[in-house]
Amino acid sequence: MVQGGIGMIDIRQVNKIYPGKNGKIAAVSDVNLHINKGEVFGIVGYSGAGKSTLLRCINLLERPTSGEIFIDDTNLTNMSIQELRQARQSIGMIFQGFHLASSKTAAENIAFSLQVAGMPAKKRHERVKELLELVGLADKADHFPAQLSGGQKQRVSIARAIANNPKVLLSDEATSALDPSTTKSILNLLKKINEELGITIVLITHEMEVVKEICHRCAVMQDGKVIEEGRTYDIFSNPKNDLTKKFIETILEFNIPKELMATCTGTLVKLQFEGNIANEAIVSDMLQAYPVSGNILHGKIEYIRDEPLGIFIMELLGKSDAIKEALAYLEKRMKQVEVIQHGRNH
Ligand SMILES: Nc1ncnc2c1ncn2[C@@H]1O[C@H](COP(=O)(O)OP(=O)(O)OP(=O)(O)O)[C@@H](O)[C@H]1O
Ligand SMILES: [Mg+2]
Incomplete structure (x- = not known):
């Protein structure tokens, strides 16, 4: 792996085509995106737009049908399975459904990803403590997922995702299952992780509120394509595409009676x-x-x-x-x- 980079992502001409019963489905279509290191980048779009597929292409959980993914000048699409396994340690991921092991405590869930990365037990213990503190769950180390609220579960999964000091954190609708105030607290945590640890964050969402809150730049997807991208402020103040306008309206529109x-x-x-x-x-x-x-x-x-x-x-x-x-x-x-x-x- 190339040393020294800190989380720049280049998505070059990526396509992902699935075979469907009624012909091929282009889930991701000719996508080119450059995400700067240290940036929070949002991808918005309706259900089926191809957001999750694109996100999963970034860490090659999905192999693009064509195109290339670079992280810090390293071409992930060229890697062997073993190299890829190694590279994935520098890419954390969080999900709407948390994906925690229900039989493991908060601490054990976090420790597991350190163990997989080969960290010795003693160091693991210290690192888990540090991570629980970082995400505000120092007092919940021994709680099982069933004993935690949705927001707390997401905090555990964030701690687990950043345990091995990744350069990049991918977030697939991480706040979509949470109420507005819990959403806000999780977004604040992501903001802190981005600012204090310098981790590049790519998040996908169907909520413009999330983009408005934390994304420096964003892209809008429709039918597998990126139809608009830019600085979040420019997208909000001067949306070009009709679909983008529709998304913006959820935040900015108001009707005079x-x-x-x-x-x-x-x-x-x-x-x-x-x-x-x-x-x-x-x-x-x-x-x-x-x-x-x-x-x-x-x-x-x-x-x-x-x-x-x-x-x-x-x-x-x-x-x-x-x-x-x-x-x-x-x-x-x-x-x-x-x-x-x-x-x-x-
Ligand atoms: N494994 C698969 N096999 C076949 N088609 C798939 C597969 N995964 C996704 N698709 C199709 O690709 C398209 C994009 O799906 P994707 O899950 O990326 O959308 P999304 O924007 O994440 O939607 P949502 O907001 O509902 O999560 C959809 O038409 C979907 O049915
Ligand atoms: Mg999705």
């Missing part, structure tokens, strides 16, 4: 603020410069990782010429201005 729309006589406009807008008085400048008045009907600021993205719906009142000019002014200063209902009685 019909009754309220009906009573508004002014022009309703949706404004999107990107980045640090606290110091920018775009709206108040506009209200001062043009003879219009405005009411904020709805406002929402979402933090994409830590960057704010604000969406406001305003009603603008005034003569139609003044409104036109005010809108032109806003369009000049902001990336996204959308009239959602034209004014009446002007």
